[in-house]
Amino acid sequence: MSADDGRPTQVDRSPSPRADVCVVGAGVAGGLVAHSLATTGLDVVVLEAGPRFEFDSRIERMERALRPDKDHQSVWDMGGERDEFTSSGPWYYGLNGTRVKGVGGTTLHWSGYTPRFHEKDFEMRSRYGLASDWPLEYSDLQSYYADAETELGVAGAADDPFAPPREQELPLPPFPTGPADSLYVEACSDLGITLHSAPQARNSEAYDGRSPCVGYGTCIPVCPSGAKYSGDVHVRKAEEAGARVVDRAPVQSLEHDDAGETVEAAVYNTPDATGLRQEARYFVLAGGAVEIPRLLLSSTSETYPDGLANSSGLVGNYFMEHPMVSIRGTIPKPDGQEPTFWWPLESNQFYDHEDATPGSIKLEFKQESPTEPTDALSGFDSPAGDLADPLAGDDLSVEDDPEWDTWQLWINALVEQLPRERNRVALDESKTDDHGNPVPDVSLHVGEREVETLRHAVDIGTRILESAGATDIEVTDPENPNSSSHHMGTTRMGEDPTESVVNPQLRTHDLDNLFVSSSSVFVTGGAMNPTLTIAALSLRLADHIAGLE
Amino acid sequence: MRLTRRQTLLGLVGASSAGGLSVYELLDRTTIDGPLSEAGMDGLLTVADIVHPASPEDVEPVISAYVGRLNDERVRGLVTTLSELDSRSRRHFGASFGALSRAQGERLLATLGVNRVQSRPEGTLAERVRYHLVNSVLYALLTYPTGTELFGIGNPAGFPGGFPSHTEEP
Numbered sequence: 241m242s243a244d245d246g247r248p249t250q251v252d253r254s255p256s257p258r259a260d261v262c263v264v265g266a267g268v269a270g271g272l273v274a275h276s277l278a279t280t281g282l283d284v285v286v287l288e289a290g291p292r293f294e295f296d297s298r299i300e301r302m303e304r305a306l307r308p309d310k311d312h313q314s315v316w317d318m319g320g321e322r323d324e325f326t327s328s329g330p331w332y333y334g335l336n337g338t339r340v341k342g343v344g345g346t347t348l349h350w351s352g353y354t355p356r357f358h359e360k361d362f363e364m365r366s367r368y369g370l371a372s373d374w375p376l377e378y379s380d381l382q383s384y385y386a387d388a389e390t391e392l393g394v395a396g397a398a399d400d401p402f403a404p405p406r407e408q409e410l411p412l413p414p415f416p417t418g419p420a421d422s423l424y425v426e427a428c429s430d431l432g433i434t435l436h437s438a439p440q441a442r443n444s445e446a447y448d449g450r451s452p453c454v455g456y457g458t459c460i461p462v463c464p465s466g467a468k469y470s471g472d473v474h475v476r477k478a479e480e481a482g483a484r485v486v487d488r489a490p491v492q493s494l495e496h497d498d499a500g501e502t503v504e505a506a507v508y509n510t511p512d513a514t515g516l517r518q519e520a521r522y523f524v525l526a527g528g529a530v531e532i533p534r535l536l537l538s539s540t541s542e543t544y545p546d547g548l549a550n551s552s553g554l555v556g557n558y559f560m561e562h563p564m565v566s567i568r569g570t571i572p573k574p575d576g577q578e579p580t581f582w583w584p585l586e587s588n589q590f591y592d593h594e595d596a597t598p599g600s601i602k603l604e605f606k607q608e609s610p611t612e613p614t615d616a617l618s619g620f621d622s623p624a625g626d627l628a629d630p631l632a633g634d635d636l637s638v639e640d641d642p643e644w645d646t647w648q649l650w651i652n653a654l655v656e657q658l659p660r661e662r663n664r665v666a667l668d669e670s671k672t673d674d675h676g677n678p679v680p681d682v683s684l685h686v687g688e689r690e691v692e693t694l695r696h697a698v699d700i701g702t703r704i705l706e707s708a709g710a711t712d713i714e715v716t717d718p719e720n721p722n723s724s725s726h727h728m729g730t731t732r733m734g735e736d737p738t739e740s741v742v743n744p745q746l747r748t749h750d751l752d753n754l755f756v757s758s759s760s761v762f763v764t765g766g767a768m769n770p771t772l773t774i775a776a777l778s779l780r781l782a783d784h785i786a787g788l789e
Numbered sequence: 790m791r792l793t794r795r796q797t798l799l800g801l802v803g804a805s806s807a808g809g810l811s812v813y814e815l816l817d818r819t820t821i822d823g824p825l826s827e828a829g830m831d832g833l834l835t836v837a838d839i840v841h842p843a844s845p846e847d848v849e850p851v852i853s854a855y856v857g858r859l860n861d862e863r864v865r866g867l868v869t870t871l872s873e874l875d876s877r878s879r880r881h882f883g884a885s886f887g888a889l890s891r892a893q894g895e896r897l898l899a900t901l902g903v904n905r906v907q908s909r910p911e912g913t914l915a916e917r918v919r920y921h922l923v924n925s926v927l928y929a930l931l932t933y934p935t936g937t938e939l940f941g942i943g944n945p946a947g948f949p950g951g952f953p954s955h956t957e958e959p
Contacts, residue, residue: 580944
């Protein structure tokens, strides 16, 4: 019986004897912490709310992703009562499209981009008088960034002139460019814009026992070959090093001691039992910037009526995303161009800035066919209309259809969103999940600075596409931007317990043995994809906990 | 005793036939790798002939490999639907669906309303034919170069075409 079919299994999910470390969440953060600590000989138990996904099921999951007659959230079995949520802010947030619950976590459907944050991202107050500085500097994380690149297997070249200092080459060579990429290079060169390789945790050659990318072209939302890194890689390594991983074990609350100084147990349910208690000496929360504050806010007691680790009242506040605009234009299909997904080029020329506004912009250079062959499955409701008639037979021929002679250039611009207290994850007491717990309520506003930065990005992207000879240029609305599925903030890091939730060692100010390993600790979010910074912080935290022994 | 895949599938679907080829006859008798019998493959090739212009000899290995990758639940949906469709075929044309000409097959699917319904894995016969047969065959072909060359695409999404498809020069 598979472990992800929704039915009870015969797996033993009873608590282990008091462990050294209990990690809550088996994504990239939890996997790295668990692996590092298990390797040092500590007794580690990982509790994961979602299931284990059998690797062999990925081909079937890819079909769910490509077939228009499938619900895309079904790719990783998201949705339903388990994953109920509320989006109460003016910027609607479709939470379940931005995350995966299960062993491997959200990296199972990520794009794989792994840039480092820049120095300025840690110094927004000092440099621009905005938001707050991190209690860390780039140099504090630099060696951990290198370690994270090695652990995840990052491909790319050291050709980014805007990047912060680095100490070594990336472990894998960059991905090849194609005909449409060449158009970008020429167009940007004419405009004085520098392109460079995009670091990505996708194997450009065999690495760490995983195959090179074979080009299924479905990285988002599933990599059937395993060439794209996902958190289950380190969860598996953690188990090999002796950690115990319990899936389908959502933690309901954390219990503290009488003095309110330490956490004693994580209380979790399973398909077969409720109220199980996993005791440990240290607890690491690694369930992401939505579920971590939700768990803390749900863990109320007489001592902590507003939730655990929440003496500042800031748990859940300062939620951040990377608002995004897309600029698209049409070109004749370049000779030899094929669909791909490992878009190898980006530009960080507009990332570091002199003035406070506009803020950081990360430009990603993509391209695609305007129509996918599998659109034909949609039938007559599809824009592909005539092509799609399932009884078309010979009429499926498209030799004379001009649509198939064109290609789309497509620039995504991710921008920085400043932390604001009103952007938050709270509990919606009016709605409950499958265990009767209040669901997360995500409330997001897009600020004027973000909109101004997005407009600036639209201007840049439009100039590039015009220079590339693209026609029919369209842009998404900067005032109603897309999200990047990057959850950040909600348990921010800081020295001052009245202004932050965790200290620079990622330990909660309020409880001596409770740590957080997640982008939830980010003080500011920059405009860089967050996963490599999550990984670097996780490796640093593991070192810290190991050093407590 | 270890069950063969065919025995497992038969256990899942039962052996009812409703007048057409039974699921027993649609499942392969000789190998546990390829789940369909020749009669089962013939049915899918009739579908392919209706929905895609590629030649049968090019199509068969693509469909066969695709069906071989399906999990048991998907194979169950496929053979039960094909069995019911076969029974309709015998009623309308006095022949197995896999033996119909393209024109006959197209007429039968149109009569059932397959081109007028949404694709659903569990639903009316027309909805299930569209999901398990029409769209599954189309998916197999449109994620393989054999089925996408007519679009000018040699490495469609869903096909592991590798780096050679994405180079500087054509």
